[in-house]
Amino acid sequence: MIEINETHDQNLKSWIESANAPGTDFPIQNLPFCVFTRACTYENVRIGVAVGNFVLDVYACYESCLFDDESFAIAVTADNYCLDHSVMRKNTSVQSAFRRRLSEILSEKADENTRKSVQRNLIPIEEAQFYLPAHIGDYTDFYSSIFHATNVGSMFRPDAPLLPNYKYVPIGYHGRASSIVVSGTEITRPKGQNRTNPDAAPEFVPCRNLDYEMEVGFFVGKGNELGETISIEEAEDHIFGLCLVNDWSARDIQAWEYQPLGPFLAKNFATSVSPFVVTMEALAPFRASAFKRPEGDPQPLEYLYSEQNEKAGGFDINLEVYLQTQKMREENAEPFLLSRSNMKDLYWTIAQMLTHHASNGCNLQTGDLIATGTVSGESKEERGCLLELTWRGKEPLQLPNGETRRFLEDGDEIIMKGFCEREGFRRIGFGECRGVIAAAE
Amino acid sequence: MIEINETHDQNLKSWIESANAPGTDFPIQNLPFCVFTRACTYENVRIGVAVGNFVLDVYACYESCLFDDESFAIAVTADNYCLDHSVMRKNTSVQSAFRRRLSEILSEKADENTRKSVQRNLIPIEEAQFYLPAHIGDYTDFYSSIFHATNVGSMFRPDAPLLPNYKYVPIGYHGRASSIVVSGTEITRPKGQNRTNPDAAPEFVPCRNLDYEMEVGFFVGKGNELGETISIEEAEDHIFGLCLVNDWSARDIQAWEYQPLGPFLAKNFATSVSPFVVTMEALAPFRASAFKRPEGDPQPLEYLYSEQNEKAGGFDINLEVYLQTQKMREENAEPFLLSRSNMKDLYWTIAQMLTHHASNGCNLQTGDLIATGTVSGESKEERGCLLELTWRGKEPLQLPNGETRRFLEDGDEIIMKGFCEREGFRRIGFGECRGVIAAAE
Numbered sequence: 001m002i003e004i005n006e007t008h009d010q011n012l013k014s015w016i017e018s019a020n021a022p023g024t025d026f027p028i029q030n031l032p033f034c035v036f037t038r039a040c041t042y043e044n045v046r047i048g049v050a051v052g053n054f055v056l057d058v059y060a061c062y063e064s065c066l067f068d069d070e071s072f073a074i075a076v077t078a079d080n081y082c083l084d085h086s087v088m089r090k091n092t093s094v095q096s097a098f099r100r101r102l103s104e105i106l107s108e109k110a111d112e113n114t115r116k117s118v119q120r121n122l123i124p125i126e127e128a129q130f131y132l133p134a135h136i137g138d139y140t141d142f143y144s145s146i147f148h149a150t151n152v153g154s155m156f157r158p159d160a161p162l163l164p165n166y167k168y169v170p171i172g173y174h175g176r177a178s179s180i181v182v183s184g185t186e187i188t189r190p191k192g193q194n195r196t197n198p199d200a201a202p203e204f205v206p207c208r209n210l211d212y213e214m215e216v217g218f219f220v221g222k223g224n225e226l227g228e229t230i231s232i233e234e235a236e237d238h239i240f241g242l243c244l245v246n247d248w249s250a251r252d253i254q255a256w257e258y259q260p261l262g263p264f265l266a267k268n269f270a271t272s273v274s275p276f277v278v279t280m281e282a283l284a285p286f287r288a289s290a291f292k293r294p295e296g297d298p299q300p301l302e303y304l305y306s307e308q309n310e311k312a313g314g315f316d317i318n319l320e321v322y323l324q325t326q327k328m329r330e331e332n333a334e335p336f337l338l339s340r341s342n343m344k345d346l347y348w349t350i351a352q353m354l355t356h357h358a359s360n361g362c363n364l365q366t367g368d369l370i371a372t373g374t375v376s377g378e379s380k381e382e383r384g385c386l387l388e389l390t391w392r393g394k395e396p397l398q399l400p401n402g403e404t405r406r407f408l409e410d411g412d413e414i415i416m417k418g419f420c421e422r423e424g425f426r427r428i429g430f431g432e433c434r435g436v437i438a439a440a441e
Numbered sequence: 442m443i444e445i446n447e448t449h450d451q452n453l454k455s456w457i458e459s460a461n462a463p464g465t466d467f468p469i470q471n472l473p474f475c476v477f478t479r480a481c482t483y484e485n486v487r488i489g490v491a492v493g494n495f496v497l498d499v500y501a502c503y504e505s506c507l508f509d510d511e512s513f514a515i516a517v518t519a520d521n522y523c524l525d526h527s528v529m530r531k532n533t534s535v536q537s538a539f540r541r542r543l544s545e546i547l548s549e550k551a552d553e554n555t556r557k558s559v560q561r562n563l564i565p566i567e568e569a570q571f572y573l574p575a576h577i578g579d580y581t582d583f584y585s586s587i588f589h590a591t592n593v594g595s596m597f598r599p600d601a602p603l604l605p606n607y608k609y610v611p612i613g614y615h616g617r618a619s620s621i622v623v624s625g626t627e628i629t630r631p632k633g634q635n636r637t638n639p640d641a642a643p644e645f646v647p648c649r650n651l652d653y654e655m656e657v658g659f660f661v662g663k664g665n666e667l668g669e670t671i672s673i674e675e676a677e678d679h680i681f682g683l684c685l686v687n688d689w690s691a692r693d694i695q696a697w698e699y700q701p702l703g704p705f706l707a708k709n710f711a712t713s714v715s716p717f718v719v720t721m722e723a724l725a726p727f728r729a730s731a732f733k734r735p736e737g738d739p740q741p742l743e744y745l746y747s748e749q750n751e752k753a754g755g756f757d758i759n760l761e762v763y764l765q766t767q768k769m770r771e772e773n774a775e776p777f778l779l780s781r782s783n784m785k786d787l788y789w790t791i792a793q794m795l796t797h798h799a800s801n802g803c804n805l806q807t808g809d810l811i812a813t814g815t816v817s818g819e820s821k822e823e824r825g826c827l828l829e830l831t832w833r834g835k836e837p838l839q840l841p842n843g844e845t846r847r848f849l850e851d852g853d854e855i856i857m858k859g860f861c862e863r864e865g866f867r868r869i870g871f872g873e874c875r876g877v878i879a880a881a882e
Contacts, residue, residue: 137578137618137619138617138618138619143702153701156701163700163701164639165634165636165643165697165698165700168634168636168642168643169634169643169697169698171698171701171702171705172702172705173614173615173702173703173705174614174615174616174617174705174709175615176579176615176803177578177579177618178578178579178667178803178804178805178806178809179667179803179804181667188667188668188802190801190802191670191800191801191802192800192801193606193609193610193742195606195609198605201609201739201742202606202609202610202742204742204743204744204800226619226620226622226629226711227629227882229632250801253801256606256610257606257610257612258701258703259604259606260594260597260604260612260699260703261584261612261613261614261703261704262614262699262701262702262703262704263702263703264612264613264614264615265797265798265800265801265803268615268801268803269667269801269802269803270667270802298642301634301642301643301645302645303645356706357706359632359633359645359706360631360632360633360691360694360706360709360710361629361631361632361710361711361882362617362619362620362706362709362710363619363620364619365619368619441668441802
């Protein structure tokens with residue numbers, strides 16, 4: 001568990017003015033990592049750190065001799081085109097030292113020479129083209145919101161919404177790594193088998209019930225060897241940082257295909273992630289206790305239980321989903337808020353997910369992405385997907401401009417946001433995870 | 442569809458005597474690819490081709506100027522440490538030309554100079570250390586044997602063994618890429634949640650019902666871009682070749698965890714593959730019609746149907762599974778034959794699996810591994826896993842030495858073999874896929 005330290009001090013200011021703006025996602029207390037090029041060239045894929053309205057080119061800073069310690073050099077020089085080949089696979093102590101150095105050179109305490117050197121390596125965020133932060137070897141998606149699982153279960157199995165394993169097993173499944181795309185990538189409506197009439201053959205048609213899922217993802221830092229496990233006490237040392245995930249879902253395809261082996265084509269046509277990875281250290285001030293299990297619920301089995309995890313295994317991260325339809329864009333209308341939920345309401349912590357994942361000796365590798373599943377809360381306004389919000393399409397949403405939505409239409413854009421706020425600390429944010437639906441081809 | 446040509450001529454002999462032995466898996470008509478090092482050094486990972494009792498070092502042959510055409514050079518020089526960076530991503534015409542050249546230099550018609558050059562680059566197969574043939578970005582497992590699906594279904598859902606989607610949807614799910622290992626890798630018995638008493642909490646214990654699954658895998662050759670599909674007519678142009686797959690399965694973990702999102706820790710602790718990839722061209726003489734659907738079964742939907750696929754979409758590949766227990770090894774007893782099945786009995790062809798997989802625009806990439814699921818036949822002797830053979834452990838197997846087996850014990854070795862035989866053609870084989878069970882740690 002990473003302690004709160006001087007890099008989290010709310011009074012720490014940057015000499016980069018936009019990093020001090022009250023609403024920014026990227027104050028000097030955040031410093032999330034990304035991978036980018038300058039959009040004018042699309043050349044020299046680089047590791048970056050977001051600060052205010054800029055991206056800091058980390059490799060260029062190294063070349064400018066801003067990192068004098070050897071470990072910093074190691075962290076950014078070898079194969080510097082993605083995080084999993086550099087800082088992501090380092091020990092947490094190296095990552096932490098690197099964060100302190102970044103904080104120093106961006107702080108208003110930095111001297112004039114340092115500022116000048118850094119200044120040359122700042123790229124306005126709107127001039128950057130972002131890429132996936134890591135080479136994602138395997139992608140796993142969990143199902144860790146009990147509110148989501150109960151809502152979905154009650155639509156498909158009204159008599160038994162929550163299966164008997166749910167409170168013992170952090171349920172998860174393998175997703176598709178190849179179709180993970182970065183925020184801003186257009187999402188083509190998939191085609192697939194749809195069977196609306198149970199007495200007729202299914203049709204192969206464009207998806208009719210296209211949905212998003214508001215999730216949080218975490219990147220594996222240090223991995224484990226095949227056959228080794230990761231204890232719940234060690235789990236967080238293997239997690240590098242968090243991002244936003246939109247697990248696009250074709251509900252009609254899913255309903256027909258998912259038995260008995262789970263979702264497949266309903267999910268693997270695309271998964272969007274936000275470009276910024278907020279580190280575990282940046283999140284240190286925003287920890288929460290693990291979900292308080294209702295009376296009567298079993299305690300986690302021993303391998304999933306630690307006092308530390310119960311006390312501070314959760315994350316207090318506010319999640320918001322917005323919809324902007326084609327018509328709304330044409331009318332210059334603001335995106336419409338669909339839901340607000342919070343990651344602290346998950347039944348399982350990410351440490352428990354990771355420990356469970358490796359509990360059979362499955363080898364996790366640096367850069368693997370593991371997502372939480374839809375983050376829904378208890379109330380209706382906290383439902384993290386349209387399946388829940390419109391109750392499988394039965395209760396269409398009324399949008400302010402008169403449009404209605406059961407599921408997503410072509411031209412709709414989904415915009416996800418995440419941020420942390422706590423008295424006595426600077427607000428930090430995750431940036432956005434966006435995607436527009438394009439018509440089926 | 443690749444035509445039978447001069448490289449398949451049964452009268453073609455090699456100047457390498459062991460390639461002409463009647464029982465060899467690797468006559469000159471086969472020429473499967475692999476990735477290897479010399480076991481004495483474990484250095485210089487190379488692409489190889491198996492022939493008789495040898496592995497031909499393809500890159501060394503290139504350096505010896507045995508491939509004069511530019512396309513052969515391209516096929517073997519760039520990043521030559523795995524097949525997906527070389528021959529696997531080439532067009533079928535280039536692959537085919539490459540096969541013709543390999544056939545020439547290994548044929549008894551080759552001149553003395555050629556033989557001398559080749560000779561230097563032959564490594565006895567027992568001196569080679571094999572690796573995964575490709576960097577497997579994503580691994581997908583299907584469920585394409587209707588006999589397997591019916592048997593398993595009838596254990597878990599006696600009233601509805603086969604779900605309504607089975608005859609329309611080639612059912613598949615994403616597996617774990619990181620834990621795929623090459624034949625010969627020891628398999629550690631996984632631990633996991635096991636709930637035998639439905640009134641008590643599950644226990645976290647070593648797997649009690651450890652099983653194998655006899656499958657065939659195929660490697661994606663040319664991939665498709667995200668959002669693009671692959672028609673059933675083009676599907677086979679995207680398949681490079683086939684290998685044997687053992688999808689190790691923890692049945693007790695599976696039964697408890699698999700609902701509602703499918704198998705996860707029950708499968709992802711390890712998957713073994715044979716080191717040799719038998720190319721689509723080598724298999725040309727051993728094609729079979731697609732599974733003859735019983736009267737009353739629906740025809741495949743249009744996107745999964747082509748006359749060509751119905752006529753010759755299947756593969757006549759004999760599959761055998763052997764068990765050698767620790768005691769049998771100590772007694773020098775021969776491995777015991779557990780089952781014989783045939784790939785032609787699959788309900789879906791691999792072309793249908795591939796087309797279905799990409800039908801929603803999911804991008805398949807060179808080197809991806811797609812497996813068929815357990816290949817079982819109609820009769821009892823053709824059941825491709827212990828779950829079926831012992832009917833969930835209720836009918837233990839009697840081994841010749843007096844031992845019995847419900848599921849796998851520590852020290853058991855599973856040996857899988859595959860081969861093709863047809864009047865008028867040389868027999869070709871897949872080599873072996875082996876794995877010994879080690880005790881849980």
